[in-house]
Amino acid sequence: MRVTASPSSALPAARPWNSTDIARPFPLPKQTPTREKDTSKTRRIQEKHSGKKKDFLNSDKELLRSINNPSVDSQGTTRANSPKERDLLNDQVINNNKLWNEENISKNKLERKPISGDKEFVKRLPNAVIIGVKKGGTRALLEILKIHPSIRACNSEVHFFDRDINYERGLSWYRENMPPSYPQDITIEKSPAYFVTDKVPERMYNMSKTVKLLVVVRDPTRRAISDYTQSLSKKPDNYPFEVFAVKDLQKGIINVSWMKLKIGLYAKYLQKWLKFFPLSQMHFVSGEQLIYNPAKEIQHVERFLNLKHFITRDNFVYNKTKGFFCLVGKRPQGQNSSKPRCMGKSKGRKHPKVRQAVIELLNSYFRPHNLRFYEMVNRDFGWS
Ligand code: A3P
Numbered sequence: 001m002r003v004t005a006s007p008s009s010a011l012p013a014a015r016p017w018n019s020t021d022i023a024r025p026f027p028l029p030k031q032t033p034t035r036e037k038d039t040s041k042t043r044r045i046q047e048k049h050s051g052k053k054k055d056f057l058n059s060d061k062e063l064l065r066s067i068n069n070p071s072v073d074s075q076g077t078t079r080a081n082s083p084k085e086r087d088l089l090n091d092q093v094i095n096n097n098k099l100w101n102e103e104n105i106s107k108n109k110l111e112r113k114p115i116s117g118d119k120e121f122v123k124r125l126p127n128a129v130i131i132g133v134k135k136g137g138t139r140a141l142l143e144i145l146k147i148h149p150s151i152r153a154c155n156s157e158v159h160f161f162d163r164d165i166n167y168e169r170g171l172s173w174y175r176e177n178m179p180p181s182y183p184q185d186i187t188i189e190k191s192p193a194y195f196v197t198d199k200v201p202e203r204m205y206n207m208s209k210t211v212k213l214l215v216v217v218r219d220p221t222r223r224a225i226s227d228y229t230q231s232l233s234k235k236p237d238n239y240p241f242e243v244f245a246v247k248d249l250q251k252g253i254i255n256v257s258w259m260k261l262k263i264g265l266y267a268k269y270l271q272k273w274l275k276f277f278p279l280s281q282m283h284f285v286s287g288e289q290l291i292y293n294p295a296k297e298i299q300h301v302e303r304f305l306n307l308k309h310f311i312t313r314d315n316f317v318y319n320k321t322k323g324f325f326c327l328v329g330k331r332p333q334g335q336n337s338s339k340p341r342c343m344g345k346s347k348g349r350k351h352p353k354v355r356q357a358v359i360e361l362l363n364s365y366f367r368p369h370n371l372r373f374y375e376m377v378n379r380d381f382g383w384s
Contacts, residue, residue, distance in 0.1 A: 220264025
């Protein structure tokens with residue numbers, strides 16, 4: 001059994017199959033915006049943006065010339081010398097990826113074994129991104145997806161859209177960070193900061209209107225404790241969780257500006273993403289189900305990504321010591337694929353004990369936000 005925040009809110013240790021914890025479908029209230037509404041709104045934004053882009057391209061012949069004669073760094077990455085040039089380079093990279101991005105994402109076929117020198121096996125921009133949330137289970141999702149033969153994943157977090165220093169480097173830099181893939185593969189990266197960083201939705205939209213977005217969500221109170229636990233590993237003598245989370249327990253005042261709590265306001269952040277992407281392009285993974293029933297949860301993800309069903313229960317082995325499922329399946333070259341591999345030590349850490357009164361206060365703070373989020377995504381995640 002994992003040690004948890006408090007006895008009454010304790011998560012049971014991850015159990016083997018036949019879990020009954022599957023989230024219930026949530027009845028959609030009449031006022032909830034329909035997908036059609038979202039789509040037309042997004043289309044309006046798309047039309048607005050594409051018009052701008054054309055005008056810009058036609059008017060700046062000087063820059064177009066420089067694109068035809070770009071400066072290239074030692075790794076062969078095209079470098080932009082000015083923000084305008086960067087925009088044009090980005091357009092060029094987008095166009096190069098367009099065919100693959102829009103037409104092949106749904107034509108997932110058999111895995112192709114990379115042949116050295118194969119011109120089709122090249123680096124491409126991602127057509128799916130795990131955008132959040134921090135401590136939701138994003139690493140587990142990525143590692144599980146990597147079992148699928150059609151997934152080409154970037155192992156480290158790229159932080160392209162949320163960090164200006166990286167964004168300034170342009171899309172060709174971003175693409176360089178991706179693993180090579182075939183046109184019918186899905187290239188994926190995960191950077192959980194994307195979901196909560198204001199400028200990211202528009203930046204991502206400017207890269208691709210069709211990119212598929214995955215968000216792993218988890219009970220926001222527990223997510224905050226997990227986030228705090230992570231910070232403890234860097235600063236073990238830090239103040240207790242309660243000191244940061246609560247201003248006045250007696251009066252029931254919580255510290256709403258603490259980022260570890262703010263991240264849990266999923267509905268608020270989702271609203272920002274919906275200005276650029278329709279809900280149908282986003283998929284929300286239950287962080288809890290990913291722990292207890294990963295094979296089932298991942299089937300929804302496979303369907304969303306138009307992948308052939310491939311990952312099954314046989315790919316998961318429950319590890320009693322770790323208290324989590326570990327993975328069996330495709331792995332990096334040269335390693336034994338039959339030995340189960342667990343997530344690293346920083347995943348599935350023991351949480352410190354948090355006072356029950358504080359947990360309840362946080363739960364009641366998050367409750368209305370959670371309900372709004374369930375309505376928006378049409379799924380009840382069953383949080384307290
Ligand atoms: P805890 O360490 O608080 O338990 P992220 O990868 O986004 O940082 O999320 C980390 C969380 O992934 C862990 O939080 C853990 O609960 C969850 N997780 C989901 N599946 C897991 C698995 N198979 N092994 C380890 N952790 C897993």
